[in-house]
Amino acid sequence: MSFLHILKCPNCGAVLVKKEHTYDCPWGHRFDIAKEGYVNLLVHTQxxxxxxxxxxxxxxxxFKGDHYHVLKDEIIKIVQKIKPAIIVDAGAGEGYYTRAIAQVxxxxxxxxxxxxxxxxxAKKACPDLDYIVxxxxxxxxxxxxxxxxxxxxxxxxIKEDHRILKEGGYLLKVGPGPKHLYEMKEVVYDEPYLNPSKELVHPGFKKLFDYEIKDVITLKHDDIKALFEMTPYIHSCPIDGKERLFALDQLVVSIAFRLELFQKSSS
Ligand SMILES: C[S@@+](CC[C@H](N)C(=O)[O-])C[C@H]1O[C@@H](n2cnc3c(N)ncnc32)[C@H](O)[C@@H]1O
Ligand SMILES: [Zn+2]
Structure with missing residues (x-):
């Protein structure tokens, strides 16, 4: 049996204790560990x-093609500089960045x-990490x-991030830079657009840095299709645009990531 002292019960807020097959709270709420090894802590109100x-x-x-390794490497550098003891990946997806950090x-x-x-x-790719729904x-x-x-x-x-962070803790936000995947949008849309750049200001956080990293990647047909299907364009793109894209054998496309680091600070 191991004890995790920071996970809390989604029903009553008491600290959860990890047992062999469950996470238990002292007030009788119990969450099964699935056969794959993860736990579901979503409750019906969410x-x-x-x-x-x-x-x-x-x-x-x-991600099997490691096409976004520039971002992965940059995130690892930032983590190694900050030296956090407890890291939360909020919206981790299938865990590409989480497991890359855990490896080093x-x-x-x-x-x-x-x-x-x-x-x-994510759990299958890295069974040692705590992946939680x-x-x-x-x-x-x-x-x-x-x-x-x-x-x-x-x-x-961001309010929730502020709540769970220690004083002096960090929030690293990563999103698309203006020209991220621009050449793909040129193929699928009649009028491709730049991604908007918004300013994020929140009380209790000060911004430490804000910069972009860029690269140009060359994708083959299967990766073009996978990239398209993992983006929101899958919902908004015209059918002929999708057909044009899927007919390509190769696409040279810009990737651009905006990284913003905030520190929780009460002063
Ligand atoms: C674009 S993906 C990014 C995943 C990962 N961070 C990455 O970069 O590969 C966004 C993820 O957020 C998850 N998501 C959306 N709304 C969420 C929410 N309210 N709470 C937790 N996850 C959420 C989605 O299921 C999805 O896996
Ligand atoms: Zn409880």
């Missing part, structure tokens, strides 16, 4: 959908996602327990 399975599988396939950096890591499919794939707007963690929250291409629950 919305129960993450990305569709098809998008999750496409992301998993795409020792920390207690909790990865949350609302998609069961994503958490199953949970909502980033209601994380099952006690107050002021984390040193670093990662929010990578995921919905940002």
């Amino acid at each position: 919305k129960k959908t993450g990305d569709e399975d098809k998008m999750v599988i496409a992301r998993h396939d795409f 950096y020792e920390a207690e890591i909790y990865a949350f996602d609302m998609s069961k499919k994503a958490i199953k794939l 949970a909502n980033v707007f209601h994380m099952p963690l006690i107050d002021e327990s984390a040193d670093l929250v990662l929010s990578i291409f995921a919905p940002l629950g």
